[in-house]
Amino acid sequence: MKRLTFVAIFLVLAGNAAWAEGENCRRSREYLLGSLGGDLTLPPQAYNDLFKICTAAMIMPNVRDAYVLKDGGIAVVAKQDSVSATAATLSRFCDAYPRATLRFLTRKELLLAKSVASIVQISSTTSTSCKKIKGLS
Numbered sequence: 001m002k003r004l005t006f007v008a009i010f011l012v013l014a015g016n017a018a019w020a021e022g023e024n025c026r027r028s029r030e031y032l033l034g035s036l037g038g039d040l041t042l043p044p045q046a047y048n049d050l051f052k053i054c055t056a057a058m059i060m061p062n063v064r065d066a067y068v069l070k071d072g073g074i075a076v077v078a079k080q081d082s083v084s085a086t087a088a089t090l091s092r093f094c095d096a097y098p099r100a101t102l103r104f105l106t107r108k109e110l111l112l113a114k115s116v117a118s119i120v121q122i123s124s125t126t127s128t129s130c131k132k133i134k135g136l137s
Helices: 002-021 023-035 044-058 083-096 107-112 130-134
Strands: 063-068 074-078 102-104
Touching (some): 023 063, 044 063, 074 083, 083 102, 083 130
Antiparallel strands (some): 063 074
């Protein structure tokens, strides 16, 4: 009985932690759809689709946080900033979302971008899209 109670408590806490971690995906989508109005790069439905990709990226092993970007990319903060960890995350992301773009945020960018509003404005055009990585046209 104690074991069952422990498992139940763990699942509730894990679910709450996952929801809290995905908070910036929601906040960035809400900012884009609510604050920018007619200044959006994509149609509103596209940001809802990007939100789903963003929340899926949050459960990837090397992702600490994620955001939807105005230009249609997904920005992530890596847990481990090494070449092998970044490459593994990019590979997994592009396998799951071959037409998306993943942008890793640097420490410097995180220091300069103090709010969700400033992060969503960061461009993902400097990142190589998964389409190009996968050789899709």
